Amino acid sequence: MKSPVKNFSMSNHGLNRRKFIQGVGATGALILTANWSWAEQAEEKKYGGDSQPGGVKHDPRIFIAIHEDGRVDITCARVEMGQGIRTSLALVVADEMEADWEQCRVIQAPGDRVIYGNQNTDGSRSMRHWFSPMRRCGATARAMLEQAAADQWQVAVSEVVAANHAVSHAKTGRSLAYGALAGTMESVSVPDSATVKLKDENDHRYIGREQTLSADGMDIVSGSATYGADVRFDNMVYAVIARPPCLGSRAESWDDSETLKVPGVIRVMAIKSAAIPTAFSPLGGVAVVAENTWAAMRGRDALKVKWSSSPNDGYESGAYRKVMEEAALKPARVLREQGDLDKAFAEADKKHQASYYLPHIAHATMEPPVATALLKGNFLEAWTPTQAPQEARSTMAAHVGMAEDKTRLNITLLGGGFGRKSKPDFLCEAAEIAVAMPGRAVRVQWTREDDLAHDYFHTVSVEYLAASFDQQGKTTGWLHRSVAPSIMTVFMESEYQADWESNMGHNNTPFAVPNQRIENATAQAHTRIGWFRSVSNIPRAFAVQSFVNELAQQSGRDHLEFYLELLAEDRVIDPLDVNDVWNHGENPELYPIDTGRLRRVIQKAAKKAGWGKKLPAGRGLGLAVHYSFVSYVAAVLEVEVAAGGRLVVHNATMAVDCGPQINPDRIRAQMEGSCVMGIGLALSGEISFRDGRAVQSNFDGYQIPRMPQAPRSLSVHLVDPGKEVELGGVGEPGLPPIAPALCNAIHAATGKRIRALPIGDQLA
Amino acid sequence: MTSLTVNGKTIDISAPDDMPLLWALRDLLGYTGTKFGCGIGLCGSCTIHLDGNPVRSCQTPVSAASGRKITTIEGIGSDPVGDAVQKSWVAEGVPQCGYCQAGQVMSATALLKSNPTPDDEAIDNYMSGNLCRCGTYNRIRTAILTASASLKEDPA
Numbered sequence: 001m002k003s004p005v006k007n008f009s010m011s012n013h014g015l016n017r018r019k020f021i022q023g024v025g026a027t028g029a030l031i032l033t034a035n036w037s038w039a040e041q042a043e044e045k046k047y048g049g050d051s052q053p054g055g056v057k058h059d060p061r062i063f064i065a066i067h068e069d070g071r072v073d074i075t076c077a078r079v080e081m082g083q084g085i086r087t088s089l090a091l092v093v094a095d096e097m098e099a100d101w102e103q104c105r106v107i108q109a110p111g112d113r114v115i116y117g118n119q120n121t122d123g124s125r126s127m128r129h130w131f132s133p134m135r136r137c138g139a140t141a142r143a144m145l146e147q148a149a150a151d152q153w154q155v156a157v158s159e160v161v162a163a164n165h166a167v168s169h170a171k172t173g174r175s176l177a178y179g180a181l182a183g184t185m186e187s188v189s190v191p192d193s194a195t196v197k198l199k200d201e202n203d204h205r206y207i208g209r210e211q212t213l214s215a216d217g218m219d220i221v222s223g224s225a226t227y228g229a230d231v232r233f234d235n236m237v238y239a240v241i242a243r244p245p246c247l248g249s250r251a252e253s254w255d256d257s258e259t260l261k262v263p264g265v266i267r268v269m270a271i272k273s274a275a276i277p278t279a280f281s282p283l284g285g286v287a288v289v290a291e292n293t294w295a296a297m298r299g300r301d302a303l304k305v306k307w308s309s310s311p312n313d314g315y316e317s318g319a320y321r322k323v324m325e326e327a328a329l330k331p332a333r334v335l336r337e338q339g340d341l342d343k344a345f346a347e348a349d350k351k352h353q354a355s356y357y358l359p360h361i362a363h364a365t366m367e368p369p370v371a372t373a374l375l376k377g378n379f380l381e382a383w384t385p386t387q388a389p390q391e392a393r394s395t396m397a398a399h400v401g402m403a404e405d406k407t408r409l410n411i412t413l414l415g416g417g418f419g420r421k422s423k424p425d426f427l428c429e430a431a432e433i434a435v436a437m438p439g440r441a442v443r444v445q446w447t448r449e450d451d452l453a454h455d456y457f458h459t460v461s462v463e464y465l466a467a468s469f470d471q472q473g474k475t476t477g478w479l480h481r482s483v484a485p486s487i488m489t490v491f492m493e494s495e496y497q498a499d500w501e502s503n504m505g506h507n508n509t510p511f512a513v514p515n516q517r518i519e520n521a522t523a524q525a526h527t528r529i530g531w532f533r534s535v536s537n538i539p540r541a542f543a544v545q546s547f548v549n550e551l552a553q554q555s556g557r558d559h560l561e562f563y564l565e566l567l568a569e570d571r572v573i574d575p576l577d578v579n580d581v582w583n584h585g586e587n588p589e590l591y592p593i594d595t596g597r598l599r600r601v602i603q604k605a606a607k608k609a610g611w612g613k614k615l616p617a618g619r620g621l622g623l624a625v626h627y628s629f630v631s632y633v634a635a636v637l638e639v640e641v642a643a644g645g646r647l648v649v650h651n652a653t654m655a656v657d658c659g660p661q662i663n664p665d666r667i668r669a670q671m672e673g674s675c676v677m678g679i680g681l682a683l684s685g686e687i688s689f690r691d692g693r694a695v696q697s698n699f700d701g702y703q704i705p706r707m708p709q710a711p712r713s714l715s716v717h718l719v720d721p722g723k724e725v726e727l728g729g730v731g732e733p734g735l736p737p738i739a740p741a742l743c744n745a746i747h748a749a750t751g752k753r754i755r756a757l758p759i760g761d762q763l764a
Numbered sequence: 765m766t767s768l769t770v771n772g773k774t775i776d777i778s779a780p781d782d783m784p785l786l787w788a789l790r791d792l793l794g795y796t797g798t799k800f801g802c803g804i805g806l807c808g809s810c811t812i813h814l815d816g817n818p819v820r821s822c823q824t825p826v827s828a829a830s831g832r833k834i835t836t837i838e839g840i841g842s843d844p845v846g847d848a849v850q851k852s853w854v855a856e857g858v859p860q861c862g863y864c865q866a867g868q869v870m871s872a873t874a875l876l877k878s879n880p881t882p883d884d885e886a887i888d889n890y891m892s893g894n895l896c897r898c899g900t901y902n903r904i905r906t907a908i909l910t911a912s913a914s915l916k917e918d919p920a
């Protein structure tokens with residue numbers, strides 16, 4: 001068996017000898033140094049990175065290797081799915097250790113909680129949890145390089161300075177490049193991280209600087225980057241799987257006589273079916289294994305499977321929408337109560353109410369799910385694009401009944417994640433087949449049809465809102481009732497939403513309305529529901545930001561002015577005051593909602609977009625703003641609705657306050673991408689269900705935006721928080737405000753109110 | 765036996781005539797830069813050049829490619845236009861996840877070869893067959909204009 005032709009996690013083999021830190025991520029060898037505590041214990045309740053399984057690490061021996069030729073390998077333990085984390089974390093290390101970016105290379109860590117700390121890449125928190133540890137890591141390496149040079153020159157370490165990939169001694173004019181020091185690093189002890197001095201912010205060359213760096217850019221555009229399906233072995237086999245069309249059904253019997261006649265087909269085998277709730281286990285079905293992907297696909301086409309009936313056979317999304325809309329009109333479980341809403345409604349001068357519907361949507365990562373696994377003796381090695389390296393590894397091991405330490409999981413680049421690749425069902429499939437075919441690497445390839453039929457879909461939802469005004473036009477009452485199957489249904493029976501779902505823009509709407517009630521009605525899941533980029537914030541922001549626009553119109557007010565009145569004076573909201581017991585798992589004292597920051601982003605976006613300017617007929621401006629993942633994002637869209645309902649987004653203006661900006665270029669990129677994705681989900685994002693099956697099967701039915709749908713011009717403005725705050729996320733929070741800003745703009749342009757997505761032909 | 769010429773190299777493969785070139789390139793020959801996104805000609809991830817023209821390799825049977833000049837993302841950099849496109853892609857920070865970008869680069873190169881100074885509308889029209897789920901379209905437009913400008917300064 002040959003090594004993979006291309007796999008960046010193994011690409012160090014055969015290169016010149018590496019000194020200093022052993023680079024566990026690069027070699028895969030478990031090299032642990034004695035007298036060194038991996039676990040950082042703390043007595044009090046943990047927050048941030050420390051609260052995550054495996055915690056955080058900052059020892060440079062885990063993350064940095066220096067080669068004699070001067071090249072520096074920086075291991076990235078979080079995964080890359082387009083957010084730029086391989087670049088952003090590595091540039092933090094490089095900056096603090098005074099390494100030259102051009103001489104750095106990023107190595108991807110395999111899934112290993114003990115060595116690397118928490119690797120699960122979700123919740124827009126990689127930078128929040130890892131910025132400080134990676135700074136300390138780089139700074140510690142710099143201190144060690146200085147010590148090594150000082151030792152060699154027999155001078156005091158205080159006399160030497162590391163800068164730009166070399167250590168120099170000003171008094172004697174001597175200088176040693178990092179590569180020249182590599183050989184002596186092993187004798188230098190790792191200093192106590194508390195004594196290591198971080199660089200002054202003004203001296204940063206990469207952190208916070210406006211420049212475009214990329215660890216993988218050139219590899220990507222020249223076709224040499226390694227994604228999930230690009231790991232290759234001699235003697236490899238390729239599988240596609242026929243999966244049950246509805247959740248809960250299984251293969252009762254099958255006829256593979258035609259399949260086995262397809263040239264290249266090797267075997268047909270059953271895949272275990274998981275019981276509901278499935279969690280991350282595969283759906284089961286029948287696998288066709290062949291000499292190449294095409295033969296496997298042809299073989300599956302020829303396969304005849306009899307599927308059992310399932311409790312979800314009858315799922316019809318149109319009918320279920322009605323069930324949810326009815327539930328939304330009835331009192332439900334109260335999550336938060338403030339003042340006396342009934343009295344406010346009874347005494348109201350005017351009331352307004354509306355329901356908003358969002359359908360299921362599919363992640364449709366450009367790279368469909370894929371995994372490769374190889375059983376050699378009693379050791380299982382696998383390669384896959386997963387967001388959750390550690391979770392995926394333990395789930396895989398359990399699925400095939402192996403001890404985790406008899407497995408290794410290598411992480412490739414992800415061709416998109418958006419939450420889909422947090423679930424390792426596809427990896428388990430590959431492992432299951434690999435165990436049945438020892439010695440042969442097995443790749444399971446999902447087609448686009450598989451991906452859209454068997455996603456962990458974004459939930460379907462109805463958000464009902466009602467508000468009251470007094471005679472002066474002040475908003476006196478606010479009722480928000482949410483109906484949506486919970487993601488928890490994937491793991492357990494659950495009719496209500498979890499705390500963390502309620503705290504994504506439902507419980508914690510930051511309006512200064514005296515009487516409020518937040519309610520959650522029951523809902524049932526009929527398919528697998530999962531995290532989709534920004535999760536429950538999508539329906540909440542759509543509903544709340546559309547409703548505020550409706551209220552402004554009802555009271556004849558300018559939307560921006562009305563919104564700012566709802567926010568009232570700048571204040572910091574204690575999460576516990578709004579029943580936000582989750583708060584992203586963070587310290588409520590460090591991460592409250594700051595309405596001043598909301599105000600500033602919306603004012604910034606409005607100003608840059610020319611809010612209030614005169615527009616030609618058929619054009620309109622719409623705004624929305626939303627807090628999520630510890631960041632504040634506002635969007636103003638300028639649209640034109642032309643004859644026949646054709647929509648053009650002329651300008652999109654976004655403003656984001658994500659706290660300290662580590663890699664501004666990637667912050668902008670995430671906002672831009674979120675904007676385009678948000679426009680797409682508003683225009684055409686829908687997976688509907690008939691007879692328990694997803695109706696849309698490829699990009700003809702499930703349309704994601706193409707270039708002409710992207711805004712003609714798109715600008716992102718980074719807003720300085722103006723005070724010391726913690727790091728916010730950027731991967732997800734750009735998405736929620738886009739759909740409501742778009743629909744508010746459509747209303748401004750045409751008077752047409754969109755309360756159900758997708759927009760589809762509603763403008764025709 | 766079918767004989768394919770990929771990036772100037774001629775290789776014999778044994779594949780059924782109707783196997784899409786995409787799978788022959790990826791599975792049989794190891795040119796994994798060309799990506800699978802939909803398999804039905806709707807996403808452009810699998811774009812290659814056949815005798816210089818952009819085609820969807822998932823829709824091109826190997827039999828139709830035999831005897832013709834195939835250029836993949838691994839080979840496009842030796843073309844001066846392809847090289848300019850790759851460089852401007854990196855300079856503008858176009859890629860996010862990057863999965864679609866091989867196809868984008870192949871389409872953009874073909875665009876600039878047929879129309880060295882495209883305007884926004886020409887770009888949108890030409891590139892509308894290439895999906896990007898990460899939504900990098902605005903930077904793609906900019907990068908095409910940058911590549912076009914750099915080629916004008918320093919003609920291929």
Ligand code: FES
Nearest residue numbers: 801802803808822
């Ligand atoms: S894979 Fe060929 S166009 Fe999508």
Ligand code: FES
Nearest residue numbers: 861862896897898
């Ligand atoms: S960069 Fe991710 S799909 Fe285009």
